[in-house]
Amino acid sequence: MIVVTGATGTVGSKVVVGLRERGEAVRALVRAGSPGPAEWDDAVERVAADFSDPASLDAALAGADAVYLLVAVHPEMAAHERNVIDAAVRTGRRPRIVLHAAAGVEQRPEGVRFVGAHVSGLDHLRASGLPWTVVAPNGFHQNVLGMAAGVRAGTLAAPGGEGAVSYVDARDVAAAAVEVLATEGHEGAVYTLTGPEALSHDALAERLAAVAGRPVAYTALAPEAALAGMLDAGWDQWRAEGMVELYGLYAAGYAAAVSPDVEKLTGRPARSFAEFAAEHAAAFAG
Ligand SMILES: NC(=O)c1ccc[n+]([C@@H]2O[C@H](COP(=O)([O-])OP(=O)(O)OC[C@H]3O[C@@H](n4cnc5c(N)ncnc54)[C@H](OP(=O)(O)O)[C@@H]3O)[C@@H](O)[C@H]2O)c1
Known part of the structure; x- marks a missing residue:
């Protein structure tokens, strides 16, 4: 039986569906009172935990x-990850x-709290001595949906400098994870999951403009301005600072590598940002 944590989120919900399609017995960790997404079948065992x-x-x-x-x-x-690992050790199995x-985990970058x-x-x-595998995705295409209002107003604003990023589709991350969970032979592997190409934020804006049917320009924000904007928008300080740190990594070019691991694991090419943008044209066009 495979336990999925973070199961109601962007990636986890699709991991649950993918495992059920492979006939795996799945237990999904949900918050107390949550029925889980409608896309799950009745055979998914829901267990409330924190x-x-x-x-x-x-x-x-x-x-x-x-x-x-x-x-x-x-x-x-970090404590949450440790708590789950310790509970896994206590099962004795x-x-x-x-x-x-996250991509870059093996390079151990300093000062980037999410990766740290x-x-x-x-x-x-x-x-812990447990058998392990890592899936380490780059930033998700889906993150750009959170910037759709700005895109509709003609701007993709971020503190990403001129760095290119090989953004990956969260659905490909889930599909790769399903393969790792449902098959053997992955012990000790670190799979870096990226899209098929590294794109600058100017290039992302061009692709968004193409599906929106109107101009979209990238505005490279200074880190301080980006932080102030996120705080104004109601982000908590810890998360907003973390995003600025992450974009600093992007700006420095550390997220530009393209990995073959999505295709190696799933047997299909990774989805491109252009495909993702086209699927969500309505959100970006308004
Ligand atoms: N976004 C990116 O670009 C990106 C890139 C690389 C790596 N990552 C990594 O991906 C992970 C986030 O994945 P995601 O976007 O799929 O997550 P997500 O959509 O934010 O979902 C988070 C999941 O965790 C659950 N959860 C939150 N707090 C919990 C708690 N205290 N106890 C039990 N469950 C709890 C949520 O439940 P509820 O639905 O009930 O809140 C939800 O199922 C992070 O570790 C991040 O570092 C993200």
Whole structure:
């Protein structure tokens, strides 16, 4: 039986569906009172648990053969990863852990809190003695949906400088994760999941303009201006600072590598940003 954490989110919800399509027995970790997405079939076992509550994690992981360990972006996300790993150790069954981390986790960049949390989780996992695999995605295409209002007004504004990013579609991340969970032979592997090409934010704006049917220009924000904008928009300080750190990594060119791992795992080419933008043309055109 495969336990999926973060199961109601962007990637996890699709991992659950993909595993059920392969006939796997799936237990999905949900918050108390959540029925889970409508796209799940009745055979998905729902279990209420919280990353900050070890007893609930013990119940959620009992009997697990494998765990998809995906935690949300949160100030305690490193502790949340450790809590799930510790609960997996306590099962006494040595379940295989597939850690959903972030591209760059192996390079251990300094001062990028989201990636740093996964570095700490991976260190804890290695020390646990459990069998492990890492899926390490780059930024998701889907993040751009959160900027759709700006795009409709003609601007893609971000503190990404001139750096190119090989953004990946969250559906491809889920499909790759399903392959890793449902098949053997992945122990100790770190799969870097990217899209098929690295695009500057100017190039992203061009592709958005093409589907919106009107001009869209990239505005490279200074980090301070980006932070102020996110705080004005109601983001909490920790998360907003983390986004600025991440964009700093993008601006410095560290997210530009293109990996063959999506295609290697899924047997299909990774979706391009242009395909994603076309599917969501209505959101970007208004
Ligand atoms: N976005 C990117 O570009 C990107 C790129 C690379 C890596 N990542 C990594 O991907 C992960 C986020 O994936 P995602 O976008 O699929 O996540 P998401 O859509 O934000 O979903 C987060 C999931 O975690 C659950 N959750 C939150 N707090 C919880 C708690 N305290 N206890 C139990 N469950 C809890 C949420 O449940 P509810 O639905 O009930 O809130 C939801 O199922 C992060 O680890 C991030 O570092 C993201």
